Amino acid sequence: MKKCLILVGVALVTIASRAWAGEPMAVLLEKGIYAEETAGDFDEALRLYQQVTVEAASNQPYAAEAVFRTGMCQLRKGNKAEAVASFENVAANFSAQTGLIEKAKAQLAELNWAPLELAPAPWQDGEILHYNQLLHSGVLGGVEKWMIKADKLGDQDVWRIEELHHNFGPGYRQYVRVEADRDTMIPIESHYEQGVYGTFDVRYQRGKIQLKGEANNKTVSRDIAAGGVAYDLCQAQQLIRRLPLTNGCRQKFYTFYAQDDRCGQWSMEVKAREKVSVPAGDFDCYRVEYSTSGWGSYFTLWVSADEHRYIVKSSYFRSEDAMLELASITHEPQRQFFKNGKPDFDYVSSRQPMRSLEEIQPIVQQAVSTISTCAENDPRVAKALETLKGPDEENTLKALAPFLSSDQATIRRSAIFMVWQGGFSHIEPVLAKLQDLCGHSEDLTRGMAALALGAHQAGSSFDLLAAMATKDASGYARRCAAYALGALGMESARPVLEKASTDSDPLVAGNARTALKALSDSLANKNISEPR
Structure with missing residues (x-):
């Protein structure tokens, strides 16, 4: 009889201890929920949820709830990766907690469709x-x-x-x-x-x-x-x-x-x-x-x-x-x-390696120097231009830019000629400098700059070229500008060229008429947009 009483006592103690063990978990969980949802103290909530997870390792309902709540708390803190890890933990390791698993999967589905958090684009357009x-x-x-x-x-x-x-x-x-x-x-x-x-x-x-x-x-x-x-x-x-x-x-x-x-x-x-x-x-x-x-x-x-x-x-x-x-x-x-x-x-498709600006500078300097001493039809001109060809146009144009500002007329004109006839796909690095040269004191420089701008269809230069074609004191500059306007391929150039075709200088008038025909042919064959 005494033995039975002892066994019953042990059983009661065991039952009581289990009940006692469950109570703190519920209290801790409620404290965590209060800290998260009412007080907004996410760090305290995470601490409490972590305590429940550790102490209730063998008690799946409490542990699963704590892990799920951890995920929600991390989500509110903006920690997507940590939230995903918690929800994946619930889905993988608490098979009996079907309700929480469904909630975790729903959160994962929503998170998977959320894009990465990105900084502003660091690149420039183009x-x-x-x-x-x-x-x-x-x-x-x-x-x-x-x-x-x-x-x-x-x-x-x-x-x-x-x-x-x-x-x-x-x-x-x-x-x-x-x-x-x-x-x-x-x-x-x-x-x-x-x-x-x-x-x-x-x-x-x-x-x-x-x-x-x-x-x-x-x-x-x-x-x-x-x-x-x-x-x-x-x-x-x-x-x-x-x-x-x-x-x-x-x-x-x-x-x-x-x-x-x-x-x-x-x-x-x-x-x-x-x-x-x-x-x-x-x-x-x-x-x-x-x-x-x-x-x-x-x-x-x-x-x-x-x-x-x-x-x-x-x-x-x-x-x-x-x-x-x-x-x-x-x-x-x-x-x-x-x-x-x-x-x-x-x-x-070029098989030439890209050259650095430092590598290209002496090549460009030699080409400018050579062309400055040659007539346009001299075979050395073509050979000098050939040395500029390659996949590194940007650096080549950057190396040319200082020569466009030269006080030595032959050097300056040679640099303009190289931009004009160099076969470049674009002239952005020297565009502003060429536009400045349209106001240069020397008419040969103004005219050649206009030809280079026209050849590269620099539509943003339209106003400069229109003014030069009709108002410049130099007939040479006016006829170069008229030719350049025709090359731009812009409908807005037509009235300017019609006016220039009545210029008192027959060479200007002739260039304007030639440019008008070229413009009409160009617009008939393809769609060309207004200024770039």
Whole structure:
């Protein structure tokens, strides 16, 4: 009998202790909820939830509630990654708590559709980054050009991200275009032309990705399920430029790659701060490593720590066997990577490496000096102009700019001639200087500057050229300006040229009539917009 009483006593103590053990958990949980929802003290709430999680490890209802509440609290603090980890913990480790699992999954679904938190775009509209592809031996293996332009897709403001690649070895060329929301960088559509690997069009929608194209002589058309935001793989590096990079910064995001027809999760981490020297200059950079287990891909990027966040250098697979180095930076809002229904591969086909400004300066100086001593038809002129050709137009024009200000007339005119006849695709680095020269005291300088502006269809120079064609005291300057107005290809030039065609100087009048005919022919053959 005594033994039975003892056993009963033990049982009662056990039951009481269990009841006592449950009570503090409920109290702690309620205190945490009060701190979170009423007092707004998230740090105190997290401390209490953590205590419940540890002390109620064997009590699933309390532990699951505490973990879920931790996720909600982190979400309110703006810590998305920590919130996701808590909700994933609930979904994976508390199978009996079906109600909380459903709530956690609902939160995860919403979070997966939330875009990354981005800094303002660090680039200028029309920025082009020019890269050299270097092989292990240091030999130039190819070139790449990346451009970002502000654009419209329907009524939506977008960034149009474009890339042109040319690998010299197999002659492989690639064009990629991604249009992404200007604020969130969430992709809307993309277009790939990858030679033998296929041509693809991708349309991004909530819940699915539509892929259409041709690969291996077969038509491809399918929908791929998307459980959250998936960025286009070919915008990933521009996306990284907008992340709030600091030492130790980590981020994860999903991307879709048309060629592989699937999504993969990328993990990114800022590993260090390093000094990097490339043809474009010396940069203080963040070393960023990002990889995906899905494709087994691994990249190291060196991103400039300044406000521009340039991708200065990139290596693939932890090695320098495939290295990309920034060669120069240009801003060409009028540049088109895709013209007449196809990629402009001619723009990226040069086998010459990008030259730094320091490398180009003596070449330009020699060319200016040579041309200043020659008549226009001297064969040395063509040879001198040939030395300027290459993929580094921006640096060449920057090197020419000081000579446009020379007090020595022959040097100044030679520099203008080189801009005019140098075959440049744009003249942005010297545009303002040429416009200033339209007011120079020497009429030969004014006239040649006008011809250079007209040849490059610098529509922003219209008012200067119109005034010169009708008001300049020099007949030479007036006839050069009239010719330049015809070359601009603008309808607004017609009344100015009609007036100039009655000029008392027969050479001016003749040039104006010739320019009028050229203008009419130009407008009849193609649509040319008003001033750039």
